[in-house]
Amino acid sequence: MAFSAQQTIPHPPAAVAEALFSEDFHRSVAESLGGGLVSFARQDQADGGVELTIVRSGPTDRLPDMARKVVGENLNIEQVERWSAPAADGSRTGTTTIRVPKAKATAEGTLRLAAAPAGTEYGVNGDLQVKIPLLGSKMAQMAEPMVGKVVARAGREVSAWIDRGGRG
Numbered sequence: 001m002a003f004s005a006q007q008t009i010p011h012p013p014a015a016v017a018e019a020l021f022s023e024d025f026h027r028s029v030a031e032s033l034g035g036g037l038v039s040f041a042r043q044d045q046a047d048g049g050v051e052l053t054i055v056r057s058g059p060t061d062r063l064p065d066m067a068r069k070v071v072g073e074n075l076n077i078e079q080v081e082r083w084s085a086p087a088a089d090g091s092r093t094g095t096t097t098i099r100v101p102k103a104k105a106t107a108e109g110t111l112r113l114a115a116a117p118a119g120t121e122y123g124v125n126g127d128l129q130v131k132i133p134l135l136g137s138k139m140a141q142m143a144e145p146m147v148g149k150v151v152a153r154a155g156r157e158v159s160a161w162i163d164r165g166g167r168g
Helices: 013-020 023-032 065-071 136-163
Strands: 002-009 036-044 050-059 074-083 092-100 105-116 119-130
Touching: 002 105, 002 136, 013 105, 013 119, 013 136, 023 036, 023 050, 023 136, 119 136
Parallel strands: none
Antiparallel strands: 002 119, 036 050, 050 074, 074 092, 092 105, 105 119
16 A cells, blocks of 8 residues: 655754654654654764664554454554765655564655755655455555654654754
């Protein structure tokens, strides 16, 4: 199931990237959703790129009943992001792989932080697969509209984080 979502964040790309690359930011977001940050690793590349490996735990109370019956009350989300070095204006591109082992779900996508007159355009495009017999395609269809909500929330969280001076 293909997905695409964009959000304008009223801060420059360098500030947005700084938040997105911060362990404290990811911990704050996970905790605000009732979960936790299981692990976080940041590896800065020689060319200016950044690789993040993030594992979050969280409750499934916001998922549809059918999905909750399959995955239980809590699940781990494993995410790897690989970001390019910044362009002269701070813009970056990247890739992401997200795995939710309990749901047998994997998402592969591209990421974009682009300088814009109003700040930064944050975009995510990709494909989601859920490999649960008989239910997988239905669960993927239910998840697709949630991507826009997740990206919108991420944009709000990044903006609020920057406004607070990088504090939870």
